[in-house]
Amino acid sequence: MSETIILLEQVNKHYQKINALQDIDLRLEAGEVLGLFGHNGAGKTTMMKLILGIIKVSAGNISVFGLDPLDKQAWASRKKIGYLPENVSFYDQLSGTEVLTYFARLKSAPKNQIVELLEKVGLADAKDRAAKTYSKGMRQRLGLAQAFLGNPKLLLLDEPTVGLDPSATQEFYSSVDQLKSSGASIILCSHVLPGVEQHIDRAMILSAGKSAAIGSLQDLRDAAQLPVSIKTKGINGALKNNAQLAGFMVAHNHLLVPESQKVQIIRQLMEFENISDIQVEAASLEHIYQHYLADNKRSIEQESKL
Amino acid sequence: MTPILAVALKEFQDGIRNRWFISITLIFSLLSIGLSYYASAASGQIAPPSLSTTIASLSSLSVFIIPLIALLLCYDSFVGEQESGTLLLLLTYPISHGQLLLGKFLGMGSIITLATVLGFGSAALLLGFNSSFAAVLPAFSLFILTSILLGLTFVGFAFVISLSVSEKSKAAGLSLIVWLFFILVFDLVLLALLIGIENGVSQQGLVQLMMLNPADLFRLINLAALDTGDVNGVLAVAVNSSHSAMTLLLVMLGWVIAPLLAAMAVFSKKTI
Numbered sequence: 068m069s070e071t072i073i074l075l076e077q078v079n080k081h082y083q084k085i086n087a088l089q090d091i092d093l094r095l096e097a098g099e100v101l102g103l104f105g106h107n108g109a110g111k112t113t114m115m116k117l118i119l120g121i122i123k124v125s126a127g128n129i130s131v132f133g134l135d136p137l138d139k140q141a142w143a144s145r146k147k148i149g150y151l152p153e154n155v156s157f158y159d160q161l162s163g164t165e166v167l168t169y170f171a172r173l174k175s176a177p178k179n180q181i182v183e184l185l186e187k188v189g190l191a192d193a194k195d196r197a198a199k200t201y202s203k204g205m206r207q208r209l210g211l212a213q214a215f216l217g218n219p220k221l222l223l224l225d226e227p228t229v230g231l232d233p234s235a236t237q238e239f240y241s242s243v244d245q246l247k248s249s250g251a252s253i254i255l256c257s258h259v260l261p262g263v264e265q266h267i268d269r270a271m272i273l274s275a276g277k278s279a280a281i282g283s284l285q286d287l288r289d290a291a292q293l294p295v296s297i298k299t300k301g302i303n304g305a306l307k308n309n310a311q312l313a314g315f316m317v318a319h320n321h322l323l324v325p326e327s328q329k330v331q332i333i334r335q336l337m338e339f340e341n342i343s344d345i346q347v348e349a350a351s352l353e354h355i356y357q358h359y360l361a362d363n364k365r366s367i368e369q370e371s372k373l
Numbered sequence: 374m375t376p377i378l379a380v381a382l383k384e385f386q387d388g389i390r391n392r393w394f395i396s397i398t399l400i401f402s403l404l405s406i407g408l409s410y411y412a413s414a415a416s417g418q419i420a421p422p423s424l425s426t427t428i429a430s431l432s433s434l435s436v437f438i439i440p441l442i443a444l445l446l447c448y449d450s451f452v453g454e455q456e457s458g459t460l461l462l463l464l465t466y467p468i469s470h471g472q473l474l475l476g477k478f479l480g481m482g483s484i485i486t487l488a489t490v491l492g493f494g495s496a497a498l499l500l501g502f503n504s505s506f507a508a509v510l511p512a513f514s515l516f517i518l519t520s521i522l523l524g525l526t527f528v529g530f531a532f533v534i535s536l537s538v539s540e541k542s543k544a545a546g547l548s549l550i551v552w553l554f555f556i557l558v559f560d561l562v563l564l565a566l567l568i569g570i571e572n573g574v575s576q577q578g579l580v581q582l583m584m585l586n587p588a589d590l591f592r593l594i595n596l597a598a599l600d601t602g603d604v605n606g607v608l609a610v611a612v613n614s615s616h617s618a619m620t621l622l623l624v625m626l627g628w629v630i631a632p633l634l635a636a637m638a639v640f641s642k643k644t645i
Contacts, residue, residue: 119464119465120465121461121464121465121645122644142467142469143467145465145466145467146467148465150462150465152458152461152462153458154458155457155458155459155461155462156457156458156459157457157459158387158457158459159457160387160390160391169379169383170466172374172376172379172382173376173379173380173463173466173467173468174466174467175374175467213462
């Protein structure tokens with residue numbers, strides 16, 4: 068039923084001496100949102116450039132909309148792709164409307180979409196001002212509007228929420244959800260995005276050019292076997308005295324419990340009469356991310372020792 | 374709208390917006406009108422200057438100014454967009470390297486072309502009213518046509534420079550060196566060859582050497598069309614050669630196309 072939008076098979080990319088990407092496999096279906104995470108220089112941007120057809124793979128296969136992105140025939144599918152680069156400052160002397168008009172012409176996007184998009188990203192009031200007077204957040208919004216031109220079927224967004232205030236971030240995620248429900252595939256790329264968890268279907272963690280982990284957040288969480296954090300209030304010291312609970316204690320009133328024993332421990336905690344509050348938190352994306360990065364580092368170190 | 378036209382339109386509008394167009398037009402018209410009236414003073418006469426004196430003075434001044442303006446207008450055309458990140462973005466759009474290059478050439482070329490026609494054309498009109506159009510028009514048409522070709526050549530040079538470097542400041546420096554080479558150094562070397570080596574360069578050989586420099590070609594074509602009495606220096610030797618103006622114009626056209634091809638080659642190898 069669902070159609071494959073992006074397919075990467077054993078993709079390698081190296082510049083002169085640096086291995087930017089090694090043996091990357093990825094399949095992205097229509098309507099899927101992938102979070103691409105990694106430290107600086109992990110290869111996120113390189114991967115995007117490969118998918119966009121700006122650079123050539125050194126080895127392996129890549130296909131976007133069923134075609135090699137560097138192929139002449141893939142030209143037409145570029146109209147269906149939206150891209151927000153990491154650092155972009157648009158033509159300073161042009162106004163927001165003029166910038167979008169230019170890009171809309173290049174993409175053959177309908178003209179009436181420009182006003183619509185400027186309103187959607189909250190730039191309607193500033194649309195006739197020169198872009199050089201825009202704040203960082205406004206520039207980012209203009210970049211997003213640019214990426215949304217022409218109702219793209221594939222969106223690649225590099226650090227999309229940098230510089231956005233919380234409410235703009237919220238609006239951004241709601242547009243992501245909207246595009247997703249209209250069948251667009253999206254790759255969100257970031258160091259770590261606060262609040263991104265609910266909006267992505269799968270996450271891919273890159274580390275030093277290798278795929279450290281890929282899967283749904285639940286899968287990654289299970290595989291990492293990260294403990295659940297439980298914080299209690301009102302028990303005051305009684306935790307210490309319970310031999311079983313004391314084993315999980317990391318701080319006063321704070322337990323780290325394996326996922327499998329979570330329910331049992333909570334039941335046990337509920338038996339304390341004076342408990343007034345309990346906070347249960349599954350491992351966040353950030354924890355998962357840290358875990359896999361550390362994991363990857365260990366394996367690299369082991370490799371170098373051998 | 375085709376991508377080429379979209380890019381050309383944007384570049385042209387940019388040129389109008391940042392007042393490049395109006396400035397170039399003003400410079401050219403002031404220069405040509407001024408020289409039409411006062412060029413005679415330089416040659417020590419008080420009478421109104423002859424048409425050939427005017428064109429001779431105009432070409433020796435334009436040969437400095439037109440390349441400089443073209444380089445200034447275009448040196449950051451690619452490296453500027455690379456620095457701000459829009460070049461990377463443009464390359465993800467449905468537009469090929471060639472289309473982008475051609476679009477920019479059309480847009481910026483139109484600015485130079487239009488400014489040349491309006492600027493120098495205004496002087497031609499003034500002169501025509503004061504004397505006769507029959508004499509003024511042919512001389513000025515050739516001058517304007519070659520000015521446009523010279524401008525376009527250096528637009529192409531600016532593109533090659535802009536695509537070869539990754540910093541704006543380097544592009545600016547390199548532009549200055551290119552300008553210095555074609556306008557000053559090349560002629561000095563030619564002179565040195567003529568004087569230093571006896572019978573080293575024949576008249577024919579000299580003209581052929583001058584074809585390697587679009588700025589010299591520009592002077593050659595314009596001065597060859599005049600009464601040779603107003604011409605002196607290295608050029609006086611070359612002017613009496615047998616090449617027709619048509620051949621020289623074609624070589625100049627080649628000088629417009631060659632840098633563009635070079636720019637295309639650099640662009641396709643460029644990593645962003």
